Amino acid sequence: MDHFLNEDQQMIVDLAKQITDEMIIPNRAKYDETEGYPLDIVETMAKSDFFALFVPEEYGGLGGGCFDTVLALEQFGRGCVGIATAYAASALGAYPIVISGSKELKEQFLPDIATGKKRAAFALTEANAGSDASGIQTTAVEDGDYWVLNGTKQWITNGGQAHLYTVIAMTDPHKGPRGATMFVVESTDPGFSCGPKEKKLGIRTSATTELIFKDCRIPKSRMIGRRGAGFITVMKTLDKSRPGIASLGVGLAQGALDEAATYAKQRVQFGKPIISFQAVQHMLADMAIQTEASRALVYVSAKHIDAHPKQMSKASAMCKVMATDTAMKVAVDAVQVMGGYGYMREYPVEKMMRDAKILQIYEGTNQIQRNVIGQELNKEYN
Amino acid sequence: MNIVVCIKQVPDAKDVRLDPETNTLSREGVKSVINPYDRHALEEGVRLKEEYGGTVTVISMGPPQAQAILTEAISCGADEAFLVSDRAFAGADTLATTYTLAQAVAKAGKPDLVLCGKQATDGDTAQVGPGLAVRLDMPFVTCVKKVRTIAKDVLTLERMMDDGYDVLEVDLPALLTVVKEINTPRFPSLRGMRRARDYQITSLTAEDIGADSSRLGLGGSPTQVVSVFPPEKKGDRTMIEGSVAEQVDKLAEILFDSAFGA
Secondary structure, three states, X not given: OOOOOOHHHHHHHHHHHHHHHHHHHHHHHHHHHHOOOOHHHHHHHHHOOHHHOOOOHHHOOOOOOHHHHHHHHHHHHHHOHHHHHHHHXXXXXXXXXXXXXXXHHXXXXXXXXXXXXXXXXXXXXXXXXXXXXXXXXXXXXXXXXXXXXXXXXXXXXXXOOOOEEEEEEEOOHHHHHHHEEEEEEEOXXXXXXXXXXXXXXXXXXXXXXXXEEEEXXXXXXXXXXXXXXXXXXXXXXXXXXXXXXXXXHHHHHHHHHHHHHHHHHHOEEOOEEHHHOHHHHHHHHHHHHHHHHHHHHHXXXXXXXXXXXXXXXXXXXXXXXXXXXXXXXXXXXXXXHHHHHHXXXXXXXXXXXXXXXXXXXXXXXXXXXXXXXXXXXXXXXX | OEEEEEOOEEEOHHHOOEOOOXXXXXXXXXXXXXXXXXXXXXXXXXXXXXXXXXXXXXXEXXXXXXHHHXXXXXXXXXXXXXXXXXXXXXXXXXXXXXXXHHHHHHHHOOOOEEEEXXXXXXXXXXXXXXXXXXHOOOOEEEEEEEEEEEEOOEEEEEEEEOOEEEEEEEEOOEEEEEOHHHOOXXXXXXXXXXXXXXXXXXXXXXXXXXOOHHHOOHHHOXXXXXXXXXXXXXXXXXXXXXXXXXXXXXXXXXXXXXXXXX
16 A cells, blocks of 8 residues: 655655665575674664664654654564564664754764664663563662662663663662653663673573673763653653554564465465365454554554644554564465465564564563553543 | 776667567567676776776767666766767677767866776677777786776786686776676665766767767778577577576486486
8 A cells, every 4th residue: 555655754665665676675584593683684774774764863763763763663663573673673772862862962862873883772671571661670879970870681682782771760669660760871881781682482592681780880961851750750661652652563564464465375275275275264364454554553653643643642652562463474375375385484474473463562562562552541631 | 096997888788689570689678777797897987086086987989878878877886978970870890889989088088097888788899998998008918807907007907718817917097898706886865876877978970079980880880780590409408597496406307307207
């Protein structure tokens, strides 16, 4: 379907598609198998300016629009959600600086993020703080011209691969959620280290590690926004980033549909290609309907967010739920359409099915998204 | 450093067909691309510019459609682009082509380094690079697989040979033709694509380059193509691809089937 993209947007799609077809798809099975980090592909994306997409122009970027990033992520996600996540994690890590950082902080870090010279990561989750972000136990204490961080973050995407981390820590624990503050921690800071790479069901190429802060000293200038405003920054960051995860879902669903439909045309049973059987046709039709509907909601939501409305949480959460639940369902159905072949690692859909699951979990589980939507509805119908 | 890269538009090798009636290349519906070797020449030019400074100018001789490859070259890092296009150039062999290109290169500026692919995948002559160098009165090295250094107008490079490589020095200005081993061409960049969209390619006609019309096109070409025909088919061939283990399995299967029936 034509979404009437402008010239700049069409260029993003065309180039992301080229990189996906020529570099991501031929290498995705290798990276899934070896679980190595796709540095060559991430560097290609950087050289082609994709890391500039989510950085404002005054800091060396190409604008920083949510929709632009969504268009790129959809293509990358069609190829491999794991590789796409390695890219998306930098956007997520950069957003707190873009949204709440001081001019100095932006000037210090954003230009290098835009060129891809430095990769970023976002550090919120802890062992006891996932969906309930108020359970954060990492602390930051003032010491002269420094902040000293202590604690452990868990399951951090780009852990060990990022050069800078945007980290939330409690500065005033007695104030509860209003006592949390965000900081930029560089991988070279004293007292900072990463754990080993976690072994996951899917997106195996994406690096996921613990971050360990042991008397980690950082200059005071690394505080993002006001003291105590950490949660507000986190919420605004996630509002802006979730359409990106949603677009990974659209891309994955499209990729799975492409594989299943291509296979169904070639596979002959009972003397006919299986696409001629209504049972298969109806499955493919449902996959196509859900994929198109998700894409439409993601695009509209991303454009809505780019218009800087006062309230964007609901749109952001709705598109995330819709597109990632769709990705899961379409991937499962793609495996079903392809039968035994679909279950084999020789074909890409079993990987898509494994990869799809994370989309319903990370950057806020789909249950939490529904909470957000429900709370907004509760306010709207006051 | 003023670097000139000569590029040619060719039919995509994955999609080459002969017209069975005329036995000429069928260009209808066939995708056109930058000659693959020229992609490597362009990439080398852009890399040398990034390392040593200067500008990269791309020149292509061809029909108006060849604009597309010049636009692509700009999006991949070239600074300026010239399309050498005139009906008078049609039917040129390599002698007429090198004459035309030499006139165009002179018009486009005074190059320190001219880069070409080692040959084009359609004509496969590998004559244009060396021919152009002779006309420009420059030393040339063919089949370059690596540019090691450029110091004080002396270029140190590696030339691919059948049994290894030669290390050579050549004075600038010079012309090099490159092989695929020299680099991995980059993808375009978003900034490059935006620049390419707004960039005005300069068109040069026979008159613009001050060419002697008797030396252009078919009339200026001693080579006459009498006929083109596909080689006679000798038996069926099957290409077996994959890892060695997969190839062995497949080969065993084919031999078994041919001996005992499928």
